[in-house]
Amino acid sequence: ARRYPTREWNLHSFDIGRPLGKGKFGRVYMVRTKSEPKYILALKTLYKSEIVQSRVEKQIRREIEIQQNLRHPNVLRLYGYFHDEKRIFLMLEFAGKGELYKQLSKHGSFSEKRSARYIDQMADALSYLHSKHVIHRDIKPENLLLGINGELKVADFGWSVHAPGNRRKTMCGTLDYLPPEMVEQKEHNERVDHWALGVLTYEFLIGNPPFEDRDSVNNTYRRIASVDLRFPITCRPTLEISLPGYLLKHEPQDRLPLSEVMKHPWIVKYRPKGQ
Numbered sequence: 001a002r003r004y005p006t007r008e009w010n011l012h013s014f015d016i017g018r019p020l021g022k023g024k025f026g027r028v029y030m031v032r033t034k035s036e037p038k039y040i041l042a043l044k045t046l047y048k049s050e051i052v053q054s055r056v057e058k059q060i061r062r063e064i065e066i067q068q069n070l071r072h073p074n075v076l077r078l079y080g081y082f083h084d085e086k087r088i089f090l091m092l093e094f095a096g097k098g099e100l101y102k103q104l105s106k107h108g109s110f111s112e113k114r115s116a117r118y119i120d121q122m123a124d125a126l127s128y129l130h131s132k133h134v135i136h137r138d139i140k141p142e143n144l145l146l147g148i149n150g151e152l153k154v155a156d157f158g159w160s161v162h163a164p165g166n167r168r169k170t171m172c173g174t175l176d177y178l179p180p181e182m183v184e185q186k187e188h189n190e191r192v193d194h195w196a197l198g199v200l201t202y203e204f205l206i207g208n209p210p211f212e213d214r215d216s217v218n219n220t221y222r223r224i225a226s227v228d229l230r231f232p233i234t235c236r237p238t239l240e241i242s243l244p245g246y247l248l249k250h251e252p253q254d255r256l257p258l259s260e261v262m263k264h265p266w267i268v269k270y271r272p273k274g275q
């Protein structure tokens with residue numbers, strides 16, 4: 001496609017709005033371009049001093065290089081970046097309806113329809129990422145954003161931690177999403193994202209991740225390694241509950257392929273007409 005001349009961006013190109021979140025290496029602000037057409041963006045600022053100290057330059061370069069080449073409606077866009085003497089700025093797509101985990105905490109769990117639509121979009125985004133040889137590795141509600149029309153946007157807040165507040169109790173919330181092969185420190189492939197999709201489906205429908213044990217980290221490990229999957233008696237063994245069972249398989253190659261997830265009767269049932 002014709003490449004438009006990339007304009008030289010700098011901090012003066014923007015009016016700075018409210019902070020959207022705080023990372024370990026800086027903040028993310030809602031900003032608007034000063035010149036027409038007025039774009040709203042999320043500007044992620046990273047301090048070079050902090051990056052150098054923590055030797056994460058490679059990780060930042062990787063983030064920029066990977067995300068800049070990704071173009072998918074359910075993957076958060078990185079439009080570009082620039083820097084001044086002290087900071088690096090990433091120009092991220094602004095997700096108009098904010099962080100999905102805040103909705104999940106507010107509602108407790110999601111309806112079948114809402115869960116199925118999110119999982120459909122997640123499977124689509126993941127199969128796109130895998131086609132670009134990108135394994136996400138950190139799928140969890142905290143890494144998901146919502147566009148202005150409620151569409152799901154996969155992001156990777158990576159090392160950045162959320163502004164203190166209604167963050168999940170255990171700082172190692174990520175433990176809940178680890179697959180057996182990572183708990184057992186074996187090598188892993190893109191199938192780790194299939195497992196996480198199963199955990200996400202369960203958490204959307206039930207309100208907590210399947211192997212969670214609030215008291216003991218070791219017990220969560222044990223439950224993951226033994227795939228100790230239980231469904232509350234309250235939920236009917238219907239269609240929607242069957243999907244996690246096909247994704248939460250100990251052996252990576254036994255997990256349902258993403259193309260099959262998108263054909264699963266429960267997903268198809270709730271897909272908006274004409275899609």
Ligand SMILES: Cn1ncc2ncnc(NCCc3cnc(NC(=O)Nc4cccc(C(F)(F)F)c4)s3)c21
Nearest residue numbers: 020021028042063067076094095098154155156157
């Ligand atoms: C809170 N909040 N509310 C609205 C809103 N709109 C935008 N941003 C927000 N907060 C900033 C969130 C991020 C911080 N750092 C990121 N960085 C990243 O997403 N990097 C990335 C690298 C490689 C691959 C991938 C991907 F996509 F494939 F997963 C992603 S995203 C917003």
